[in-house]
Structures are given as C-alpha cells and as structure tokens.
Amino acid sequence: MRILFIVSLMLFGVLSYAQTSIQGKVVDANNEPIPGANVVLVGKAEGTTTDFDGNFTFNTSEQPPFQLRFTSIGFSDFIAEVTSNNQTLTITLSEASTILDEIVISASRTPERIFESPVSVERFGLNEIKNTTAESFYGGLQNLKGVDMNTNSLTFQSINTRGFATFANNRFLQLVDGMDNTAPGLNFVLGNLVGMSELDVQSIEILPGASSALYGAGAFNGILFMRSKNPFDFQGISAYAKTGITSQEAAGDNNYYDFGIRAAHAFSDKLAVKANLSILKGEDWHANSVVDFGNPGADRSNPAYDGLNIYGDEVSTLLDFDAAAGLPSGTVGSATVSRTGYSETVLADYDAESIKTDFAVHYRPFGDDLEFIYNGRIGRGTTIYQGANRYAVSGFSMQQHKLEIKNDNFFLRGYIVSENSGDAYDTRFAAININRSWKSDTQWFTEYAGTYIPAYLGGIQQGGLSPEEASAQAHAAARQVADTGRLIPGTPAFQSAFNTVTNDGDLTTGAKFIDNTKFRHVNGNYNLAHLIDDWADIQIGGSYREYELNSGGTIFTDLDGPITYNEYGAYAQLQKKFLDDRFKFTGSARYDKNEFFDGFVSPRLSLSYTAGENRNHNIRASVQQGFRNPTTQDLFIGLNAGRAILVGSAPDNLDRDVRTFDVSASGQALAGGSTVEVVGRAAYENSFTLNSVQRFGETQNPLDLEAASPGLIQPEEITAFEAGYRGQIGKFTIDLSGYYNSYSNFIANVTTVVPFYGDSGLTQTIPGDPNNTPVAIAAIANGDFQAYQTYTNSTVDINSYGGTVGVDTKIGDFDLGVNYTYTELDFDEARFPDFRTNFNSPKHKVKASFGNPKLFENFGFNVNYRWSDSYFWEATFADGDVPAFTVLDAQINYAVPSIKSVFKLGGSNILGDEYFTAVGTGNIGSIYYVSWTINP
Template sequence: MRISIFTLCLLWGFFSYAQTTVSGKVTDENGMPVSDANVVIAGKTIGTVTDTGGMFVLETSENLPFTLKVSSIGYAPVSVTVTSSGQEVNVRLQEQETLLNEIVISASRTPERIFESPVTVERFGIREIRNTSSATFYDGLENLKGVDINTSSLTFKSVNTRGFATFANTRFVQLVDGMDNTSPALNFVLGNLVGMSELDVHSVELLPGASSALYGANAFNGILFMTSKSPFDDQGISAYAKSGITSQEAAGDHTFYDFGIRMAHAFSDKFAGKANFSYLRGTDWYAVSEEDVLNPGATRADPDYDGMNIYGDEVSTNIKGVANSMVAQGLLPDGAQNLVPDQIVSRTGYAERNLTDYKAESVKADFALHYRPFADDFEIIYNGRLGRGSTVYQGANRYALRDFFIQQHKLEFRNDNFFVRGYITAEKAGDSYDMRFTGINMNRLWKPDEQWYGEYVGAYLTALQGGAGFAPGDETASHAFARQVADMGRLEPGTPEFKNAFRQVTGSPDLANGSKFQDNTKLRHIDVNYNFSHLTGSFADIQVGGSFREYVLNSSGTIFTDYEGPISYSEYGAYTQVQKKFMDERFKFTGSLRYDKSQLFDGFVSPRFSLGYTAGQDRNHNFRASFQTGFRNPTTQDLFIGLDVGRAILVGSAEENLDRYVRTYDLSDTGAALTGSPTMEVSGRQAYERAFSARSVQAFTASAEAGAPDPSLLAVADVEKVKPEKITAFEVGYRGQLENITIDASVYYNQYKDFIANETVVVPFYGALDLSDPVDPGTGPVPMALIALSQGDFQAYQTYTNSSVDINSYGATVGVDARVFGNYDFGINYTYADFDFDEDKDPDFRPGFNTPKHKVKASFGNTDLFENFGFQVNWRWSDAFFWQASFADGDVPAFSVFDAQFNYRVPSLKSTFKIGAANIGGSEYFTAVGTGLVGSQYYVSWVVNP
C-alpha cells in the first residue's frame, strides 16, 4: 500500500511538473529594457535572466502563489507575487547602489547573493563590460580588486591573484562554460585565446584564493568563471566592430582592428542554437631590452655579453680551452695558448625584432546546440570552441606562438539540480617557435661554433701581437677585432639568405638545428554534480559531485620525453558540500569535503568550512570567516618535460622520465683523456641524484676567478622528486550596504607546504662529487670534478622539486563603491599582498612571488550623464616589485595608468558607439622583466544589439 501511494505521488509530481509559466519585461526608470536581470523564485534556486530586450519566460513546478525577486546590478530589487499561470509580470527597476545583491554561482556551485557568499568573489557582468574603458572586456578584469594582469602580448594577458605566478600561471584556473581553458601541454591559460566573444558573455566571476574543495587540483590561487548567454534567453543577431592604433616608442604607431558577430535563435521551446565569431589583429609590443641578463650594465663590448632580448649570444665558451684544443690539433704553435686569457666569450646574437614580425592575432569561433526535450529545465547542450592565435609567450625563453590552435568540444546534460558534462581539449602548436633557439641555430647554420671560435682566437692573437695595425697587448681592441673577423659574412636581417635560414631553422623541431614547437597534446575531462536541495527542502542544501581527467601528451619528443609515443596518465576526485541557514536565516554554515587522487601520487583530502552572519535591522551587514585547504598536482611539464632551453635543460621528475631523457655530450680534450672516451652520456636521473647546486658552483667559480679557488664552497644538490603542493588558507571578511555606499573587505593568510619550485643544478660529466678522486694534470693533484668544471665539461639542469621550507603569504583588500553627486558612480579599492619564508633554510629556493605589495584602483563614471551619453574613467597604480622567473630576474618599477571611454547610444539603430583609450598619456610600463613596454591603445567601436 505504501509503495502504491509513493508511486502515485511520483506520478503526480511528474505530470504536475513545469505547469506554471510566467513571462514579462524588466525596464529601468526611463523605460529602457534591462538585460541580464535576475528573476528568481524567493527562497529557491529556480530562476532565469532577461534577454537583451528585457524579456523573460520562467517555467516552474512551484505551487502557486509564490514570489518573484527581480534584481540587477545598479538597481534596487523588486518583489512581485505570482498568483496564476500565464501571468504577465512587468517590472520597473529603480537605480541604486546594489553591487552586493548580484547573484553568483561559483562560490558554492549554487546561486546566492554576493552579499552572502562564504568566500571572496568578484563579478564582472554585462553592465561592467559595456562600461569598461579597456580595449577588451578581458583587459577590464584588471580593474577588479585583488587582480593582477601580467601582459606578455597584446593578445596574451595572464590573470593572477594572491601572488606566486609568472605568465605560466599554473596555480590559476579559468573555466569557460564549465570547460577548463588550460593548454594541456603548457599547463596554463593563454588569456582569452579560446575564451569568449564579448557579445556572448553573460557574466564573469572570479574567486581569489584556494578553491580545491569544490573544483579540485590546481584551483589553488584563484579561479575565473566565464559564462555565456543562452540562445533561449538572448536571441537575434548582434555585432561589434572596433579599430584604432597601438602606440609604443620602440614600435611606433600600428593599426589594430577587432570585430565579431553573434547569432542566436530559439526555433521552438525545445530547440535553440547560437554561433559566435570574432577576429582581432594588431601589432605586439616590441621587446627591445639589451640589458645584460647576467651582468647588468654590460654592453656588447664585453666579450661575454648576453642581452635580454638578444638571442644567440647565450652560446659561450672559454677561449682558453679553444686555444688549448687548437694547439693540440696543430692549428696554433705551441705556447700560443699562453697568450689567450681565461675568458668566457659569447657569440653575437640577433635582436628579437629581427626574429619575429610581432603579429598579434586572435580568431575565435564557437557554436552551441541546446535541446530541451520536455520543454522544461532539463537541457542537453553541445558546445564547440575553436581558437587560433599568434602571440608572444615568455617562459624559460621567449616563444613566438604562430597559428597556435586549441579546440574544445563539450556535451552536457543538466537541469536546475544536476549536470553531467564531458569535454575534450586538443591543441596544435602550429608554426610556433623558440626565438632563443632560432638565434642560436641560425648562427650555427651559418657558421658552426667550432669554426667561429677558432677564427675568433686566431684573430685575437693577431691583434694582441700587434698585427692588423693594432698596438701590441691591447686586449680590449683585440677582442673587438676578433669578433669582427669571426662575424665577417654573417647573415644580415632582411637579406634573402637570412630569410631562407630563418625558414629552415623555424621549420625544424630538432633543437640541435631548429626551433619549432611540435605538439598535439590532449586532455579529456568529465564533471558531475547533483544538488539535493529540492529534496531536502529547508533542512539543508546538499551537493555531491566528482570529476575525472586524462592527459595524453604528444609532442613527438620535442617538449616531453614521448619519443616512442604519447604519454598518458589520469586523476579523479569526488566532493560533497552542505549549506545550512540558522537564526532567521541570518547565520549561514558551509562545509565542503573533497578527495582527489592522481595516478602518480597519493590521494589528498581538502576540506573547507565557512561561517557567515548577516547583521543589522535591514540585514545590510555581513561578516564571514572561512578555512580551506587546497592542493596542486605537479603539471605535465613538472613530470615529463625534457627540453633544452639554452642556459639549462629542463627535465621533469617523474620516475619513468629520469632514465628516458638521455643526452650525449662531447668532452674537452682533457675530459676525453681522463675518461678514455670523447663523449659522455648523461641521463636526467643524474640531475636529481648526482649534481652540485648551481649556487655553490657560482660561488666556487667566483673564488677561482679571484685567484683563490675554494672547493669547500661546492655543495651537493639535494633534490627530491616533485610531489603535490598544499595550501591552508584562512580568510575573514565584511560586506556592507550603507545607503548609497557599498563596502567589501577581506583579510587572508595562506600557509604553503611542499611548495613546487625549480632548482638549477650542475652535473659534471665525470668525477666524484665528494672530490675523492684527484688526478695530476701536470700542476698537482686535482679532483676530477673540479677539472670538469674548469674545462666546461658540465651541464646545467633545471629540476622540478618542492621547497623544504614553510612559505606564508598574506594580504588584504578593501573596496568602496558609491553613488555620488546624484547619479555618478565612484569606486576605489586597495590591495595589499606579501609573503615570507626562511631563506637560510633553503637558499636555492626561488619563490617568484611576482606581485606588488600595494595596488590602488579607482573608477568614476556615469552611464547617463545626459540622454543616451555615458562615460567611464579608470585609474590604477601598482607598487614596484621584484620579478623572478626562469627567463630573467629584475625590478619592475611602479607605474600608474589612466584609461577612459565615452559612449553614445542610438536606440533607433540599437547601437552604442564608443571612443576610448588605454594608458592615456603614453607613460610606458611593463609588468614582467623581459617583455615589451606596454604603450597606449586608442580605439573607436560600434556595437549593435537586437
């Protein structure tokens, strides 16, 4: 009997489902439609948003009567009672400073007001996109509090929060409609390369700090969510066209243009589709620094000069050893080597501007099919995204990404209570190449190192002994003459010979003679989530979910050690979350727990707990506190890379990788005599198990150059294989609404353990590291390892490991937004960020915090200064800070930037015209050492919306 009654209840629930339909329109005080307004059933997570015409349709099984809450950023919320199906609801919103009433989903995977979010969350919606003074909406994210954007290129911006990031920001995740935008091989997001057109953006939400409890590995220092518009809700054809100039002292003025189109249509209440296309082309910021990387202040007059944006001069050798070899071969008379100094000499390099055309290009296309088989909230979605671009990426070297291509394909089943999504991300490197190795191998293609150095030494001796019209003994003039002779007939930029050599080198993926990237890496991912709130009612909001990911590395041995075929491995995770409100819904508890397991590492549990309390008679003060843990799995490169970047070889620390990466080196004549072989094979394992620390080798070399070599300075490197990195994060915050003033403030403290870091080591090709094997080369007994170091018989390796010290970071943000002088919008925010660690416990650790200690940002504008006319001005100031990365270290000076835009709306044309500028005044700046200075960008745009 009970079973029968239960069955009848289920059937009644099924047939009564989605029986109430409510439609209507939302407008502002002037009768203009308000798009993307939230229309939500009070006390529920059921709702919809208005389209660009302010229209909405909501279908629900909620029993009548019920209350709709209508809200939109910048307006006071309105409640409307619905008493019958088919009721038409027309709502007029009054402007008000209500930033904290916006609905976000990312903080808890369920709709909730920013005001009540358990953690810090930033939102960038339709209104902000329309009013941004930046040239693109993605650039506009830089005006959010707590956010840094590192600019590598006009088309490649790297978002960062809370420090510890380079352009390869592997601690930050970006999701586009639920798909991870990370490049599977590079392990970081390439800005908005395969993201969204600004026409299709519904909202952007950003969670700074750890989010592993809900989003798994790598949601470590922040996560960015971009959600697109539904073709059911936002229909029609919209388009934009934008053009202007970029202006930089080094590059001059260059035209750029950017246009896009969006088409969406609901063919019925069951089927809808959309397509987007956008194209941007311009000229990148030229990188022209000639600062000596290893010896600041030096110029090309220094024989061992290594310019920052000069490539090919990384190749260097001790010409004393060259002279010894030439004497042994009978190419120089005996004793000539005594006239050659113990001097490192580098080859002459090419400027970066001669090795790239600085083309910046982004082509994005996406299409989606949405099917609602029952004409209710159950939806099946296919989404495909394609992105192709040309940009400059700075990692260990500077890379010209040419026609770099990423595609994503997703199939998703969802309704208001659950989703199941699976997607695949695949990439191709296109015609991308390493600019440093382009310079190195163009030099070698023209003239091999052995020949060039032989000519250098011969010319040096000629000049030193008074030949060729030089005064005898003038070492400076002799070096200059030697370089001139060795460079005679060198390939000159712009000549056919130079262009042919460039094509040959950049077309070969073998770094012994080429510089091309070759990559077809993929990742596959599945996410599931179920929210039981419709079953648990007022008891609690309970969610469960999980994920699975598989990497398939396929670089044909050019990046990874996948010489014999693709490398694959997987990871999975599962989580649950409980939310509960108490005390007249003023007190809110959120608890989450997640377990993750990588095929290569032990499992990890990451809990999160938060408490929130809403105070005040008007419920306009909210206090929050949270504790959460997070973790980050080592990246594909941390594990499986095997790549020579010139100054060092990068070798991943996966156990199977250590023996797979093997390289054969030519020994010096002395080394060959000692070992009995002209060559030596060295595996990646020796970098982790048989090496000196680079710091100690530098100290020893300095003592030798000072005439007092001290072997006791040498220290054996103690490098452990990399394992997951962990974080424990504490945060407290306050949000308040005081009439026309909104306040949002937070303070955080992070504790890192097993911080993933790089350590550079030096592997001598022969000799015991404890210096217990002295031999007599004719000057007395010398340990063989010291001979290897003196003869250049060694190789620097960059290893992937974990720091043994505890690292802490901490900071605070505060933002104030207000309506002033009637209807003007004013906002200002401040961010503080810093870190500490005990350097004495790990002197080789390079933290790479790369974040200014102080940042201030402000905005001022009016969307309706007068009828249909608005403007926005943004200003941001960044404190000076120290940049530390594998390409180069150095100071980033403080900078201040003004952006502004003026817009005019023409309702009869459904158009908005905008004129704007980024970095007004042209005070050039940079956010990372080694990049081009960021100049000014001036633009005009025309946006048409239905």
C-alpha cells in the same frame, strides 16, 4: 543494482515536479529596459537575469504564492508578489547604489547572492562589459580588486590573484561554460586568445584563492568562470566592429581591428542554436631591450655580451688564450666570449591575431526540465609567449568539444580539449641554429681565439697600448673575423636559413615545437535539495581526466610515442541556513587521486552571519585545504632551453632524457672520450647547487662546492584562511577581506649543475694525483658541466598573506569606486638562495573608477585608474625589477535605441606612459579605438 537505483533516483528528481513559469520585463523610471538585472526567488538561491531588452523568464519548482526580488547595479531592490503560474510582471526599479544582490554561482556551485557568498568573489556582467574602458572585456578584468593581469603580448594576458604570477600560470584555473580552458601541453591558459567572444559573455566570476574542495587540483590560487548566453534566452543577431591604433615607441603606430558576430535562434521551445565568430588583428608589442643579461652595467663591447632580447649570444665559452697558443699562463689570459646574436625584432612575427569560433545546439525535450547541449569551440591565434624562452606562437590552435545534459538540479558533461602548436617556434633556438647553419661553434670560437692572440700581443708590443686598450681592440678584431660570413637579416640567405630552422623540430638543429597534446574530461554534479524538501543544499559530484602528451619529443620525452596518465576526484558539500536565515554554514570535502601520487582530501569550512535590522551587514570566515598536482611539464618535460635543460621528475621520466655533450680537451682523459652521455636522472642525483658552482668560479675553493639533492616532485598543498565583511552603509557599499595562505611541498624549480665526469659526492679522485683532487672538481674547473632545471618541492615554510578593501558609492548621479590590494610573501630567501618562488606580485595596488552611464540621455562615460607598486619579477627567462606604473583608461559611449546600437570611443593607457609587467616583454603602449556594437 545500486547504480540503477541512483540513476532512477536522478531521473525521478528530473521529472517528478511541476514547474512554475514567470515572464516579464524590468525597466527604469524612464521606461528604458534594464539588461542584466537579477531576478531571485526570495528565501532560496534560485534566479535568472534579464536580457538586453530587459525581458526575463523565471522557472521554478516552487508553487505560488512566493516573492521575487529584482536587483541591478545602481538601482534599489524591488520585491514582487507572485500569485499564479504563467504570471507576467512589469517591474520598475528606482535608482540607488548596491552591488550586493547580484547572483553568483561559482562560490558554492549553486546560485546565491554575492552578499552571502562564503568566500571572496568578483563579478563582471553585461553592464560592466558595456562600460569597460579597456579595448576588450577580458582586458577590463584587470580593474577588479585583487586581480593582477600580466601582459605577455597584445593577444595574451594572464590573470592571477594572490601572488605567484607567471605567464605559465598553472595555479589559476579558467572555465568557459564549465570547460577547462587550459592548453593541454602548455599547462596554462592563453588569456582569451582562444576563449570567448564578448558578444556571447553573460557573466564572469573570479574566485580569488584556493577552491580545491569543489573544483579539484587546478583550483589552487583562483578561478575565472566565463558563462555564455543561452540561445533560448538571448536570441537574434549581434555584431561589433572596433578599429583604432596601437601606439608604442618601439613599434610606432599600427592599425588595430576587432570584429565579431553572434547569431542565435530558438526554432521552438525545444530547440535553439547559436554561433559566434570574432577576429582580432594588430601589431604586437615589440620587445627590444639590449640590456646585458649577465652584466647589466656593460655595453655591447663586452665579449660575453648576452642581451635580454638578443638571442644566439647565449652560446658562450671560456677561451684560454695562453693554452691555445702554448704560451705561459698569464701572458694573454683568458676571457668568456659569446657568439654574436640576433635581435627579437628580426626573429619574431609581431602580427598578432586571434580568431575564435564556436557553435552550440541546445535541446529541451521536456521544456525547461531538461536540457541537452553540444558546444564546440575552435580558436586560432598568433602571439608571443614568454616562458623559459620567448616563443613565437604562430598559427596555434585549440579545440574544445562538449556534450552536456543538465537541469536546475544536476549536470553531467564530457569534453575534450586538444591543441596544435601550428608553426610555433623558439626564437632563442632559431637564433642559435641560424648561427650554427653558417659556421659551427667550434670554428667560430677557434677563429676568434686565433685572431685575438696576435692582435692583443701586437697591440702591446708594437702599438704601445695598455693591456685594457689592447684587449678591447683585439676583441673587436676577433669578433669581426669570426663573424665573417654571418647571415644578415633581410637577405635571401638569412630568410632561407630562418625558414629551415623554424620548420625543424629537433632543437639541436632547429627551433620548431610540435605539440598535439590533449586531455579528456568528464565531470558531474547533483544537488539533492529538492529531494529533502530544501532542508539543506546538499551537492555531490566528481570528475575524471586523462592526459595524452604528444609533442614528438620537442617538449616532452615522448620520442617513442604519446604518454598517457589520469586523475580523478569526488566531492560533497552541505550548505544550511539557521537563525532566521541569518547564519549560514557551508562544509565541503573532496578526494582526488593522480596515478603517480597518493590520494588527497581537501576540506572547506565556511561560516557567515548577516547582521543589522535591514540585513545589510555580512561577516564571513572560512578555512580550507587545497592541493595542486604537478603539471604535464613538471612530470615529463625534456627540453633544452639554452641556459638550462629542463627535465621533469616523474619517476619514469628521469631515464628518458639522454643527451650527448662535447668534452674539453683537458677533460677528455678523465671523461674517457671527446663526448659524454648524460641522463636526466643526474640532475637530481649527481649534481651541484648553482650558487655553489658560482662561488667556486670566484674562489676556486673546492669547499665551496655543495651537492644538490632535489627530491622528486609531489603535489603542492595549501591551507588557506580567509575572513571578510560585506555591507551597505548609507550610499556606500563596502567589501573587504583578508587571507593567510600556508604552503607545504611548494612546487618550484631548482637549477642544478651536472659535471660531465666524477660524482657530486666527491668520492672519485683523479688517478695518480698526489692531491687526490676529486674528478668532479676537475670537471667544473674545466667547464665540463651542464645546468639543469629540476622540478621539486621546497622543504621550507612558504607563506603569503594580504587583503583587499573596496568602496563603491554614488556622488550625485556619478558612480565612484576605489579599491586597494595588499599582497606579501613570507619566505626566508637568505637561507634558501637557490629556491625560486616566482611570487611576482606588487605589494600594493590601487584602482579607481569614475563614471556615469547616463550623463545625459543615451550618453555615458567611464574612467579607470590603476597604480601598481614596484616588484621583483622572477622567472626562467629573466629576473629583474618591474618599476611602479600608473595607467589611465577612459571611454565615452552613446546608445541609439532605435537601431539597438552602442557607439564607443576609448583608449587604454591614454597617458602614454609605457610600462611592463614582466622582465623581457615588450613595453605596453597605448590603444585607441572606436567601436560600434549592435544588439549587445
């Protein structure tokens, strides 16, 4: 009965009030339409925006008389009196300088002025899309204050705020029309590779920082909201065509194409449909660094050479030449030797591609009172993804299908997100297994040692060479002999082996990823304000999600079938204004439960005050708690990444990962055979810390070995404090904020070393050994061990803090904006050297923009400048310094109203100073383009 009562109450709220409908047009002093202007009901958080032609329709339950406020960037506010239903207005805005009256939805799940938002929020609307200097609207987001964008490849850019950036950024959520755009198996957003066409974007909002109280576990470090155009409000056919070149020293100059079309039509006031298609093609940024990963100062003559973008040379071993030849110790010595690798440029497909399609049906059976929506999105792309290794993501596809019912007071939606890895493969394992296809590791290293020993002794005894000279000559000769039969890129034999390996999903022999993971999600929200005479804005909502992991054992430990699990949550929020609407209180709380962990409550409290006679100063402060559930990979991954085996720490995953390893000849007696079987549980319960094993390798002192004890993973928690100010002082718009984040149970990776025999507690000793040498120490000394990457939580305090300040103004008719971001990590790395935070963010960033959308009639321009401080990049693939860089983007545009067209000529990184934002990626070059957009 209670459920029936609630459903009845919701339907009553949907159908029981009359509507007031106002239409009109917003123009400037020259009678030109103003697209994207905000139309807001004075005194309430209700509003809409104008379309490309400046037209709007505003529907409300409020009965006349009332007032509407009209605002747009670069124009003064205008308040119009509404005296009757179905009134038609023509509004003329005069030029000014303010951005504070724009309407945002994300901060409180309800429309409100950005000026009064309880937390920091950035908005990117139709005007910003039109004037962006970047080659795409998504790339233009990196010019917003507080926003970092790491470029993985031409079609994969990863957005982040407030530190802890990675390409697998599972701390940052991206919602497309309310649907989580996270790839289910990868656990992160692939930029806009399978996202939204810029023709269909109505607005973008970014919430930096934690927002778990309203959006749940994924909203931990920030959220990006993309909202598309409704086909009832934005009708007709729109199209764009861009062409140009990408320019990079490593890749040269290559063609760049980007085309899109949008069609929308309302067949009546009840039914409307829309469809979008966009296609992007270009040459990806080539990654060709040959820096020795293990010894940056060495050249390629180093016998243990491991090039950053050279793969296959990770396979190495310690060759004891004296033992192999039966010579006294110290005669020839020993050396670590790696196999000869292949460069990424012959292993990866650099033909970047993104194809996005979507289709939507909108049905309003009772006019604007209720709307049913079906939305289907299918994206397909080819890109390079850098995680533990560099992955050629070829033909990757992702689908989203949504059913939604909503009106101004509630929504209820259900959707499914599924991915298909297509022909994706691991370039490192491609190289490793191509090498093994023509000669096994055992044979290669045996031939190497068999050639090196006589060559070295001959160089000393007959050649009169110094030991160093003899060693260098012998290593060169040994590699030449061992490489006899090596497959040469470009030959049919190499291509045949490459095709075989990249179509094999067993990483012991192949490199292909097979992933068909999906999740199902249902969520809803109801605003009770209209039921209580708008005394306050009260919202309730909840969500449920089920994961289905299906990688056939290539990523997850799901060889015996798909793995499923679920999580759910519910929340409530109250928002109320006091003191002549100057003081605003927002309080919310959410409860979430994942089936593997205890439930978590995440509250948020925010206070803001609007000061000044003209209400042009707003001060805000907020505190909130948030959490992040471990990802699907944190829980169930089971992947040999080359340098380490990744094993998730879900309780029932530890025994799923079982692997067999060869044992050295000197260790076979202790291991009880030539091979051993190691279970993933050992990474957590019978292992040494990586640093201590490295120290032992230098000192051979058993006291240096330290047992590792990473705990099983738990949800990560955050307490976030924020304070800020927004204001209008003369012609200057000021927005500043500061934050302090305190983390507990911080999720990160710890690399451990598992001995093939013996125990990390050193209780088992070698039988009959008078020194009682622990068996595990012998395993480490013999090289009989394996590195594992574990998923765990930090026991130490990790904090971060920072702030942003932005100033926008007009100088004559020119728009000028400058912003600065400061970000800092507070973590005692010296005490916990094995713990990796992956903060990966510059301490200082400066951005500026300068332009004039109407330098003269129908002609405008814009320039964006970005400077980033140097920072240290820490990730599974590689660590290293990212140098400071400066980027300049620019565009000029010309509108032809008679054909509803805008022509643009622009370029990103026009100074040509190549840079990178993460160690291991290709350098980012320049993109020069010309575009034609019809009816944007």
